[in-house]
Amino acid sequence: xxxxxxxxxxxxxxxxxxVRATEKVINAFFYYKTYGxxxxxxxxxxxxxxxxxxxxxxxxxYKEHIRNITQMMDHNHTVIRMIVNxxxxxxxxxxxxxxxxxxxxxxxxxxxxKVLSTIRQICREWTEEGRPEREATFLPIIEELDKLFPRExxxxxxxxxxxxxxxxxxxxxxxxxxxYTVQGNEFSLFMLMTSNFMxxxxxxxxxxxxxxxxxxxxxxxxxxxxxxxxxxxxKCPDQDVRRNSFSMCAGDFLEVTRNSTFDVIVTAWFxxxxxxxxxxxxxxxNTLEPNGIWVNVGPLTYHFEDSPDENSIELPYTEVxxxxxxxxxxxxxxxxxxxxxxxxxxxxxxxxxxxxxxTARKI
Numbered sequence: 001x002x003x004x005x006x007x008x009x010x011x012x013x014x015x016x017x018x019v020r021a022t023e024k025v026i027n028a029f030f031y032y033k034t035y036g037x038x039x040x041x042x043x044x045x046x047x048x049x050x051x052x053x054x055x056x057x058x059x060x061x062y063k064e065h066i067r068n069i070t071q072m073m074d075h076n077h078t079v080i081r082m083i084v085n086x087x088x089x090x091x092x093x094x095x096x097x098x099x100x101x102x103x104x105x106x107x108x109x110x111x112x113x114k115v116l117s118t119i120r121q122i123c124r125e126w127t128e129e130g131r132p133e134r135e136a137t138f139l140p141i142i143e144e145l146d147k148l149f150p151r152e153x154x155x156x157x158x159x160x161x162x163x164x165x166x167x168x169x170x171x172x173x174x175x176x177x178x179x180y181t182v183q184g185n186e187f188s189l190f191m192l193m194t195s196n197f198m199x200x201x202x203x204x205x206x207x208x209x210x211x212x213x214x215x216x217x218x219x220x221x222x223x224x225x226x227x228x229x230x231x232x233x234x235k236c237p238d239q240d241v242r243r244n245s246f247s248m249c250a251g252d253f254l255e256v257t258r259n260s261t262f263d264v265i266v267t268a269w270f271x272x273x274x275x276x277x278x279x280x281x282x283x284x285x286n287t288l289e290p291n292g293i294w295v296n297v298g299p300l301t302y303h304f305e306d307s308p309d310e311n312s313i314e315l316p317y318t319e320v321x322x323x324x325x326x327x328x329x330x331x332x333x334x335x336x337x338x339x340x341x342x343x344x345x346x347x348x349x350x351x352x353x354x355x356x357x358x359t360a361r362k363i
Contacts, residue, residue, distance in 0.1 A: 015101060020098075022095055026098055027102060027104065029083070029193075030084065031115075033077040036076075036077070047062055072214050073211075073214060075209070076210055076211055076214075079209075082201075086200070087192075090196050090200065119210060120212055121168055125168040125171075126232040133341065133342075136337065137339045141266055144295055145180070145264070145293075145295065146178075156244065157179060157181055160180075160181050161262060162287070163182060166184035167186065167269075172246065173238070179244055181244040181245050182246050183248070184246075184248045185249045185253055192248075199237045199248070205235060207233070208232055209230070209232075211227065214227065216344060221347075225344075253280070261288070262288060263293065264288075264295065265284050265287060265294050266294075267296045268297050269299070271296060271298060274302075274313075275304055275312055276313045277315060278315075282327065285328060291362060292361070293359065296360075299356070300315075300356070302314040320356075321358070328362060330360060330361045330363050336356065336357065338352055339352065339355050340352050340353070
């Protein structure tokens with residue numbers, strides 16, 4: 001054991017930042033089971049601290065619930081390991097090296113939160129449970145593009161669409177099924193590993209099962225709601241040979257677009273991920289072909305607003321849309337769309353966003 005640790009330490013001193021970043025993501029994914037055990041042990045300890053008379057009343061069903069979620073946690077962990085292991089085989093030497101140097105440890109709270117949100121993102125994008133959320137914001141995009149590029153009047157496979165911040169790839173896949181040529185772009189390694197699994201490992205509808213809500217203890221109606229399963233994918237990514245193509249591009253949107261142009265850019269729940277939203281708008285303008293179309297939907301929940309070490313410019317919608325026009329866009333559609341985001345449909349708490357939906361043409 002001492003020799004192995006020495007070898008890992010020597011290798012660690014020579015690895016590059018990309019490998020380190022990948023290893024941190026792998027470590028967070030693999031820590032899920034330990035995280036779950038800690039949550040369950042706390043539940044057991046809390047039960048022991050209440051009066052015996054109260055234990056007698058709620059104890060039997062409580063203990064059954066703990067047994068159930070322990071099994072479900074184990075199952076979730078198995079699915080997570082499948083996602084990571086499949087990703088490592090697909091992503092090449094960088095991921096393989098990250099696996100070799102991996103040493104289990106507690107991830108940051110932020111990284112653990114990203115693991116849990118990735119599970120919820122599976123539910124949002126690739127299950128029947130998430131269909132209402134997709135219909136609220138993905139469907140208006142598809143309908144808007146239908147008006148601009150009717151099938152009977154254009155060759156859709158020649159229309160190149162970019163979807164930055166594409167998450168687990170569902171919107172990009174839906175656009176592929178509409179006949180367009182699509183490139184998805186994503187920066188998060190959590191999303192990239194999981195989208196890779198969704199797009200390349202899922203061959204049968206509802207092939208896999210997860211339990212996304214087992215650690216949600218507040219605002220629940222019943223143990224059954226917490227324990228309910230969801231299956232994925234509700235629809236298999238289309239592997240048929242077709243005239244249009246689909247590709248994924250990993251990296252920072254501001255960097256990967258430097259030598260590319262597209263006919264359409266679709267931003268769904270994306271523009272508020274910017275440190276400086278004006279840079280995103282300028283990049284979208286520069287990446288579009290003349291007369292190119294930008295379709296946007298989403299709120300302005302600026303991701304770096306409360307990050308002490310990150311720069312963040314937070315503008316209201318009126319200033320954002322003013323800059324869009326001043327940059328050289330003609331705003332041709334503008335309205336508000338109500339939508340939820342990764343909510344538990346059976347929860348007492350149902351947060352809803354009023355999203356900005358607009359279509360703009362580069363002029």
